[in-house]
Amino acid sequence: MKRLAKTIKGYTFDELADSSSRNEAKSNVLEIENLPKYFSEDLMYMLFEDYDLHHLRTFYSLSFCQGDGLCLYGKITFSELFNNSKFKKIAFKGIHHKHIKSVYDVLQGIKFVHKGRYVHMYTVSIESQEHNPTDRQMKIIDKVLDNVKAWYLSFCTKWEKSGYEYFYEISDEDMQYICSENNYLFTEEGNLIDQDEYLELSA
Secondary structure: OOOOOOOOOOEOHHHOOOHHHHHHHHHHHHHHHOOHHHHHHHHHHHHHHHHOOOOEEEEEEOOOOOOOEEEEEEEEEHHHHHOOHHHHHHHOOOOOHHHHHHOOOOEEEEEEEEOOOOOOHHHEEEEEEEOOOOHHHHHHHHHHHHHHHHHHHHHHHHHHHHHHHHHHOOOHHHHHHHHHHHOOOEOOOOOEOOHHHOOOOOO
């Protein structure tokens, strides 16, 4: 029986001189470090922290393919519309307080319904939930819907851009820090080395 061993050279990120190798290294590290669940958690946290919304969730697909994008689904409740100072000013922007009061007992909430197999922002319909509105009240509710839709499109656009940056972009400085903290090594081509499979040799 013969026992054979193979040695490979392991490079730090700083030691990768070729730009294509450095880009490959970045892709490999981003795949490990930027897990989808963390991006989803950040997005949900922003909905809670900035808007005090607790009943919206997200679908997204960010792989540079047709139909890719980001959307929200779920609902905005009555309380989140009328009793939430953070979102109330968005939903009722440009609407006089007496008109807000006039739909208080009519507008029950807003639902976000996802349709189809794609997940970009335009795959969701945003609809009001109301109880026996008059024509005048319905005009006010339609204005609320316009405000919510404008907010939704702005939010999805911002987070879609953030998502592509999160999953596919990293600066050399951040890369150097992450690699140093985790002791990452790469092949000459930029592939991440599983160091548990190798025994380090003395120089």
